[in-house]
Amino acid sequence: MIQCKRVYDAPSGQDGYRVLVDRLWPRGVKKTDLNYDEWCKDLAPSSELRKAFHADVLDFAAFREAYLAELADKRETGLPLKAKSKSGVLTLLYAAKDTRQNHALVLAQWLESLSISK
Template sequence: MNIQLKRIYDPASEEDGYRVLVDGMWPRGVAKRNAALDEWCRELAPSKSLRQWFGHDRARWDEFHRAYRAELREGDGETLARLREHARRDGLTLLFAARDVEYNNARVLKDHLEDDA
């Protein structure tokens, strides 16, 4: 399984495979026509209340990670299965807008996809 993470603001490359935006809101400053997306899976983003509570506060990371994984387990299994298949077949790049490249929802989603494969 080949899953990588990338900020939406970084240029697309041939190594990206299937490119999926996993944020609930469209990122500022990115024109949809220039995003080089294959899909926008906003339904896989953390709930608004969880996202706001986390606020990219690293002290809350462990609790955010657990809570978001619980949301993913209750969410859209078909979409997750489809993304796993892209990761196996073509490679998958999960795109996000957060400045913090280590502590963000895409990292949790990557863990979830790999652990439940």
């Protein structure tokens, strides 16, 4: 199972394996204060794509499409996280304010769609 959670929300016992999926470290959070198992910058949107989305150059639909195109080349990087989600809960941590339109949700859907066997 894959779920998404803001880094600013309190951790819970149901979070399982917690992975930070932002390219940049979240503002106002000390590295020693964040309860996480892995920081996976490689699956975060590129800096250019992130900046375009936050500057409202792209709407969410266009951002999602461009981000999925970036993820297409990162299957091998995503497979270990997919495997974690098959053996327990995988929580993708993100810092975005919008809980309904953010890259972690797109990443979660992409990971769900990955097939472990080629």
